Amino acid sequence: MAYDEELAQRIHDLLDGEPGVTSKKMFGGLGFMVDGHMAVAAGSQGSLMVRADPADGAEWADGTSVTPMEMRGRPMSGWLLVASDALADDDQLQLWVDRGVAFVRTLPPK
Template sequence: MAYNTFLADRIEHVLSHAGQPFEAKKMMGGLCFMVNGKMCIGVHEDRIMARVGPEQYEDALHQAGCMEMNFTGKSMKGFVFIDGTVVDTEPQLEYWVDKCLKFNPQAKSSKKKN
């Protein structure tokens, strides 16, 4: 699993300062940060995987460096990739972390696999 560890450390720092309990898990080919047992935000290669929700999805796609999240040929609605180069400053990164944290209470948990 290749992911930008510096970007992951920065996300972890922002989540910690937000006072939000989280767990880091290797999944989806990168590192995901779980909040309330649900995928919230993560890092895949040199980009962020952000769970912004279906209502914020289209608006998010119009942001600089943002694109649909697509692993299998099918877009994952409510999830976007953000190019790591557009979150160079803390306010830019905090913007995306905050979007993900705001959606997290409404996000559905994945069903546990047996």
Template sequence: MAYDEKLADRVREALADIPDVEEKKMFRGVTFMVDDKMCVSVSGDELMLRLDPDLTEQLVEEPGTRPMVHGDKHMKGFIYISEERFRNQKDFDRWIKLALDYNPKAKSSKK
């Protein structure tokens, strides 16, 4: 599971003040669970976010983004963000905020 450890540290820092954050190895990287719900993943040098499914189509039209695909199905509410889209802190914060804003509405992964 190769992933960008510096990027994972940026995510850790962004989530440092959020209660109930857990890290799990998944999606070929590390996933940050917030309140037992998948929120942000670092896979390779990309971010993968869980966000409002109603925003997916709009956001994947932005350069440097792509939908998460499982088999041949686009997973609505999950997108990958390439490195050039979050190099500066303002852009990084925007993506993390989108994931955190949706988190309270997301279904729990806890069984």
């Protein structure tokens, strides 16, 4: 299934002007890269993949709207899946985009 284009545009608008940001289609979504590292990605049905420090991710996951990301049934350490209901307004989306960007800014540029 293709990524949610409305969510992708909202993310693009939030990251507009942020240094080092590019976007790339991958894994059926649209990833937003910061200095070569994917920070967030627009997925299908309005979900958002967020890169996070694994310790923070464990704290932020609520088991309902925010869950550890899985790919092919395997957990992906350092990735969260945020459901569309937790992204209803721009402040909520900004929180998650900021978290992903802040984490990848701690990594060395690729």
